[in-house]
Amino acid sequence: MTFEYAPAPESRAIVSIASSYGLFINGEFVDPTGGTTFKTVNPATEEVLAEISEANQSDVNAAVNSARQAYDRIWSVMSGRDRAKYLFRIARLLQERAREFAVLETLDNGKPIRESRDIDVPLAAAHFFYHAGWADKLEYAGLGANPQPLGVAGQIIPWNFPLLMLAWKIAPALACGNTVVLKPAESTSLTALLFAEICQQADLPPGVVNIITGAGETGRMIVEHEGIDKIAFTGSTEVGKSIARALAGTNRKLTLELGGKAANIVFDDAPIDQAVEGIVDGIFFNQGHVCCAGSRLLLQESIAEETIDALKRRLQTLRLGDPLDKNTDIGAINSREQLNKIDELIKSGDDAGAQRWTAPCELPDKGWWCAPTIFTNVTQAHRIAREEIFGPVLSVLTFRTPDEAIEKANNTPFGLSAGIWTEKGSRILWMANQLRAGVIWANTFNRFDPTSPFGGFKESGFGREGGIQGLSAYLQSANDGADRARGAS
Amino acid sequence: MRTIAEPLTTTSALREFLHGLPGVDEVGIKARATALGTRSIKNDSKSWAIDMAIRMVDLTTLEGMDTPGKVRAMCAKALRPDPTDPTAPSVAAVCVYGDMAPVARAVVGDNLHVAAVATAFPSGRASIEVKLRDVRDAVAGGADEIDMVIDRGAFLAGNYGLVHEQIVAVKAACGLAHLKVILETGELRTLDNVRRASWLAMLAGADFIKTSTGKVPVAATPAVTIVMLQAVRDYCALTGSQIGVKPAGGIRTSKDAIKYLVLVKETAGEAWLTPDLFRFGASTLLNDLLMQRQRMAVGHYSGPDYVTID
Amino acid sequence: MNDRVAVRKTYKLFIGGAFPRSESGRTYGVHDAKEKFLANAAKGSRKDARDAALAARAGFAGWSAATAYNRGQVLYRVAEVMEGRREQFIADVQAAEGLGDKKSARVVDTSIDRLVWYAGWADKYAQVLGNTNPVAGPYFNFAIPEPTGVVAAIAPQDSSLLGLVSVIAPIVVTGNTVVVVASTRRPIPAITLTEVLATADLPPGVVNVLTGDPAEIAPWLASHGDVNAIDLTGVTNQDLAKQLEIEAAGTVKRVRRPAQPNWLATPDLGRLTFFIETKTVWHPIGA
Known part of the structure; x- marks a missing residue:
């Protein structure tokens, strides 16, 4: 006999997947106004996992309004110290429910549990933990005294690291005082929707994080929405270029994390x-x-x-x-x-x-x-x-x-x-x-850390995520208004 | 692929060869060891691995306080590790000081290998004459495996020719006995040194390369063992001969032992998963393997009262 | 009595350290603030933009690899040479912008001082903007600012010298090279500056100055495959700015949008940081 490894499956029992999901707007799950849904599938079995709502224009409007109100009334006026504590709560909740997130990520994305368990989920929690500490220290971010958040951030993320990319987007945005409307990729919405539950458990004020699901069309509505001050996108270079075109001539800021051929x-x-x-x-x-x-x-x-x-x-x-x-x-x-x-x-x-x-x-x-x-x-x-x-x-x-x-x-x-x-x-x-x-x-490869800035040269995009440099994607110097610019360096 | 173009016996030729080997990145290899450590071995594969691990144990006692009584008890245990379960396999060998080889041989007969440490174990600080005499005594006393130590001082001083010469001489003194060469990796400190010492030992005629004496604070580690497994794998690709590997010291639990088997499988390959090519130098490990074996057989956890102490 | 007939100057482009005429053979009339004819300036074309981008790329390897100390000294040298031509710059600015003596002098002095300010940043910004990162593992990790590459810039239309200097200095101090389109109606201070640049140890191709119409030249720079960023500061037409941004998207250029800051105010690091890339390097720590 040879040393074959017997199957060692992680139990699915830890997750409970609903048959359908609404949109997370203003702190609660709501039905999509258009009533359209699409299916999310386990790529390893082709089993349908759940019905996901497709957000239409009025849903996007509602999410943006909710984010705007939360920005104006709560999040932008809250002390950094208190914002920090919400982020620390989220980090801890992610750690507490880590295995659940890992199993769900693996079911919806198809990545090995070894990676979702040892890399994606711990790093996502680490991102919240790192950025939490920044929230009340932004005057040390290198943008001068009294740096300002940008407002409402529209964030569009890919399917390859669903929860981790969510963390890369939401953690710095919130730490800097922005509120967000985030759209996960249509084939991997489930961990983002579970994250919405974490926001509820953390008692995060309603509207600070809005998660709306959908495909490219929903993404386009976010990109073109005039109530949004900043777009952060991770995905293909082709879509990144079209987003940059869509924002041409506006005051909306943009950071892009696109393709590579390393x-x-x-x-x-x-x-x-x-x-x-x-x-x-x-x-x-x-x-x-x-x-x-x-x-x-x-x-x-x-x-x-x-x-x-x-x-x-x-x-x-x-x-x-x-x-x-x-x-x-x-x-x-x-x-x-x-x-x-x-x-x-x-x-x-x-x-x-x-x-x-x-x-x-x-x-x-x-x-x-x-x-x-x-x-x-x-x-x-x-x-x-x-x-x-x-x-x-x-x-x-x-x-x-x-x-x-x-x-x-x-x-x-x-x-x-x-x-x-x-x-x-x-x-x-x-x-x-x-x-x-x-x-x-x-002498190493594919290492990631929240303290380490990540982002590209040339057509791989602009702006950085992680580290002190990553804060500039969601923060501006007090006198930036006079000399508006796009992107972050 | 590298080739061995000239006889590698002199310090300068050995130096050129050994320093031409690729370096070992410590962080990378530890990351690899950690990743392999997450392999989850269940059910049938676990039962198989536990029995294989038992069969790979060199059950060891190397204490100044060893007595014939102690050695005899250990040998009895080695022959029949679990008196309640005749299906439990014997270990591979017993490992004792040279003067205890006759005692061990008398108990185990031809049923097990008797390994004796020799060559001024554990420090190796003695003249070559003393070391060779030590080996001959052990072989004469019934040892069919000799666990020698290299001269770490000479190795660290760069005197590769001397280390090589001593291994060659010990090998000759072994006669038909198998030679395990202890590198004492805890004293070599760097993984580059472990790789070089592994090759040096193999080039000089080692049948096995072994990590440690168990007498210095750092003994076998997964990273060191991976480096040695890579060395035997590459040596085999180059020469066609299979050299064995023996991590010794610090491996105390079944979980650890199974992780080592994973390292063997995924580094050197399945061909090394035999007691002829992989051994554990251990004492307390055996009882943990037996308790795990009982737990697999009866379905509940066992306790120390249900395995024998020797 | 001075009855000597003055020797007038032919105003040309500045590309790769040389002073070519526009390949198109075209010029356009430049007038002072009171509409009096001053000179004919070269009317740069698509191909001039192409040549300038080529020169900027050729200059990039050496300039970006120059030591920070060297880049700082070169910029400081530009300030030194400007100081020597202070009177000429004051006259040029006065003619171009219609300012009084005192105001023109203040503009020129501020321009020179601004170069000195940026020159001093050459060997400091990496210390301020770079860092080591305490990653959770046995790795040494550092982040350093690196130049973005070749930058195209549309200089401010009003502030013909101070605005120009304030746009190009933060671009080149970090090792970028630049193709700048000077103020269309007020190009002469820019052209005088090129004469300073040519004699101030600035390697060829680091700064390239085109005169002409941004609406004609800039789209070619915005869409150019070997230009990495574009600074639209001096674009006054919103439709043109939008068009350029759309063109720039095709190669994911960094786009700095139009702005009309108070050039006399001391700047912050915003312009300098805009045209750098953070490079993060990891290496294991092991024995």
């Missing part, structure tokens, strides 16, 4: 076993549904072959399957639509003549799955080397010298993140300096 660069003097782990973590974390994924592996030619061999050997130990199983490394692709997009790009890699290798894993019959895939013999001209795949697909390129690595790494309209693997300190610093990307991981 280079993960491995030199011949790298700690190779950890580099292999970093490559795996870089592209297969969260099924590759990560904007900062290390989707382009740049290997120094002298070690390319042995590194690819080691990588393939390592990928054979990855466990794909039931996301609720505690031993699962690779979960389900979030939607059929996303799977189709990944498959289409894989096909383009095949057609372009790149060499495909797929990890030998059995795909479940139901649900949407994609086995870890590596393309070698990729050139800069291939679509799989240029376009964001947002799936577990790695494109491998080679380089000979540090200069060539930099040239190839920077040769993209994106600039979100990059990885460097070498044991030579001066080379790390030189590379970090030369790379045009907002987050550089040296």
Whole structure:
């Protein structure tokens, strides 16, 4: 007998999913005025989990009005010290109900419970904890004395880290004194709706956080709403561009966290076993549904072959399957639509003549799955080397010298993140300096922390989330009104 | 892949080779160990793992106060760990000081391996003549496995040639006995050193590489064990020979032991999941494994009164 | 009695450290505040904008890699050379903006002082805006400000020198390079400034100055694939500002919207911080 791991599923019993959900406006769940709903599905089983309300224009108006009233009457005039205490409460409530959030996230998103339990949910709580402390210290945020909130923030988040992205958006906005209207992605609304319950348990004043569900059309209504002072968006570069166009000529501020095509660069003097782990973590974390994924592996030619061999050997130990199983490394692709997009790009890699290798894993019959895939013999001209795949697909390129690595790494309209693997300190610093990307991981990859600013160069967006720099996305200097500007640096 | 182009015996040739090995990033490997530590082993796989872990134990007593009586009791336990359950497997070996090898052999006969620590264990601070005599005595006394210690002083001073030479000499003195080389990783301190010492030992003829004597504060850790498992994996890819790994010291619970088996499976591979290639140097671990085994069999938690002390 | 016939100057563009005429061969008449003819200025074209963006990109590698100390000294040097030409600048500003002697002098002095203020920031903003971050794990993590890249700027239409200096200094002090479209009706102080820039150790391409009509030139800069940000401070036409912002969205440019601040007031760091990117670097801490 070999050492097979028996199934070790996390119990679903901890969550109770309602058959349908309303919109969270002004502190309570209300039915959508239009009465339209859509289904949210477990991507691992295609089981319908719940009916979600689609917010229409009058729902958006109601949410914005509620946020405005809460801003004017309560939140903007409340002391920072008291705002802080509400955020601390939320952080603690998230910790208390962490397992429930993790299981729900895994059910709705398809990500492995190991990740929702160990990364998404703890980091979400940490974001509230970090920003809570800022609420009464904003005069130290670097924007001069008496910095001001922006007002009502409209926040639109993606499906890859539903609760974590909610935390990245709501925590700094609230800490800085703004109120919010947040729309989760249509395929992953459930943890945002559970978060609404946390707001109720925390006795957060009604209207400070409004959560309205819906698809792109609801998002457009938020973006175009004149009662909103600031839009924060995380998602695709295409949608980000259309939002920037929609805000042209207005006074509404904008921060964008968009796509990426990060280079993960491995030199011949790298700690190779950890580099292999970093490559795996870089592209297969969260099924590759990560904007900062290390989707382009740049290997120094002298070690390319042995590194690819080691990588393939390592990928054979990855466990794909039931996301609720505690031993699962690779979960389900979030939607059929996303799977189709990944498959289409894989096909383009095949057609372009790149060499495909797929990890030998059995795909479940139901649900949407994609086995870890590596393309070698990729050139800069291939679509799989240029376009964001947002799936577990790695494109491998080679380089000979540090200069060539930099040239190839920077040769993209994106600039979100990059990885460097070498044991030579001066080379790390030189590379970090030369790379045009907002987050550089040296001898590690895909690390996140609320104190660490995150955001992109170039078409990966503008503004930062996290750290002291992230506060500027929701705060302005007292004399900013005279010299209005968009974005945050 | 790396190749071994020339005979690696001199300090300079060894230095070039060992320092050419990829570095080990401590944080990265600890993160990997932590991630593997979250593997959840249930039901059948847990039963299998517990029995495998028992079969991998080198049941050990290495105390100044050891007596023939103590060693005999331990050997009896090693042969039949759970007197109430004949399906419980025997351990792999007993591990004693060299002078106790005859006592142990008399009890276990041909049924178990007898491992003896030798070479001025645990410090290794003695002349090579003394060390070799120590080995020969143990082998003559019935040990068929020798657990030697490397000269950490020489290793840390960069005198790789001397360390190599001593291992080669000890190996020769072992005759047919298997040689386990103790790196004493707690004294090597860095994981780069652990990787280099692992290769040095393998190049010199070790059959097993072992983490620790159990006599310094830091013994086996998951990170150190992963580095050693990577070394045997890579050495096998290069030479075709499989070298064993033995973490020793500090592994006290079934949960820990199972985590180590996960490390073996996911680092070196299934081929190493055999007592021929992986051992635990332990004493108290065995009883915890037995209690877990009882709990799996009867469905409720066991207690220390239901396993024997020796 | 002075009957000498003055030698007049041909006013040209400033691109990559050189003074070309517009490739289009066009000029337009520039008049003073009382509508008296002053000179013909080059009427910059789409291709001039393209050439300027190219020069700015070529200048970026060296300028962004220059030491902060060096960038500070270069900006300070610009102030030094301006001081030497103080009288000329006062005359230019007076003619352009129709200000009295005292007011023109104050504008010029403030412009020079503003450069000195920004020059001093060169080796300090990274200390103020950068930091180490206490992440919850064994990692050293630091965040540093880096220049955004090539910035296009539309200089204020009214404040022909002080506004211009106040727009470009915070852009270039952090290592960006700039293509600036000078005040359309009041380009001469900007052109005089280019003569200062050319002799003040500023590497070619760091500042490029176009004269002409923003409505013609700016859309090409707003949509340009190798321009990273655009400063619309001097855009007075709201429709044009909106159009430029829409063009800029196509490449996710950072857009600073039109503004008419009091240029005489001491600025805060808002302009400087707008054209930087925070780069965060992680490294494990292990033995």
